[in-house]
Amino acid sequence: MTKLLLTSTGLANQNITNQFLQIIDKPVSQIKIIFVPTASRTDEEIKYVHESKKELLDLGILENNIKILNLDSPVSFQEVEDFDVIYVCGGNTFYLLKKVRETGFDKIIIEFAKTDKLYFGVSAGSILVCPSIDIASPFDENDFNLTDLTGLNLTDVIVSPHYKDEEKTIIDDFKKKSQYEVVPLTNEQALLVIDGETKIVE
Structure with a gap:
């Protein structure tokens, strides 16, 4: 059962925090x-x-x-298998995708997600597990000239974190071009994905 909690800013409010604790379900x-x-x-x-x-x-x-995993060297599944959560912070989405590929951490995340444990994303960390990271293009600099923007594809929706009303035109244009459902998230919202079923937490 795949469990994802995709946020803009982490544990932004009590409802997101409660959902986080409920999914993990241990002291x-x-x-x-x-x-x-x-x-x-x-x-x-x-x-x-x-x-x-x-x-x-x-x-x-x-x-x-x-x-703390800085992804400066290859990662093995044994390093993560005894943990309950993989928590991936925000920053530059293109750099993050580059590093998870280089270290094999992309495959580790996918394997981890199959073990009924939680993947928790913040901003770039949320975009990473979508089908594509192209939604980051208007907001992050692709200074590595990545051309393959395929994400980890753990969900079939694309999240756009830090959504503000002034970005509506950008997001609407992206929605028209995208073959996937696009879910904008404000800084106070999260997208919960349990085995493909999605719910906004706010």
Whole structure:
């Protein structure tokens, strides 16, 4: 059973937090998380990574139960199989896709998602598991000239995080061109995907 919780900004409110805990369904002090900050390269992006980790610690998750993976070397499934959550932070979506491919972490995420555990995405981390990351093109710089923008395809919808009303024209144009359903998410919303069934959490 594939379980995805795709957000713009992480545990942005109590409903998203409650959903997070409900899916994992074990005492907070026992929850073990793989935390992936790789997409964050600028000072501002790194600041949000620190905020995301603080949210987890404030929730009661133990520091020792959070393993940081920077994706600077190949990853094996054995490194993640004993964890409950893969939590992928935001940043540059193109860089993130490049790094997960280079390290084989794309295949690890797909395998992990088949084991009835939770994939939690923040911004770029949410876009990553969609059929395509092309939705990031108006917002992130593709400074690696990636041409294959195929995502991990763990859901058949495309999320557009950080949605604001002034982006409506951009998103509407993208919807017209896309063969997939496009779900805009504000900073206070998340998309829950359980075995292909989707629900907005806000």
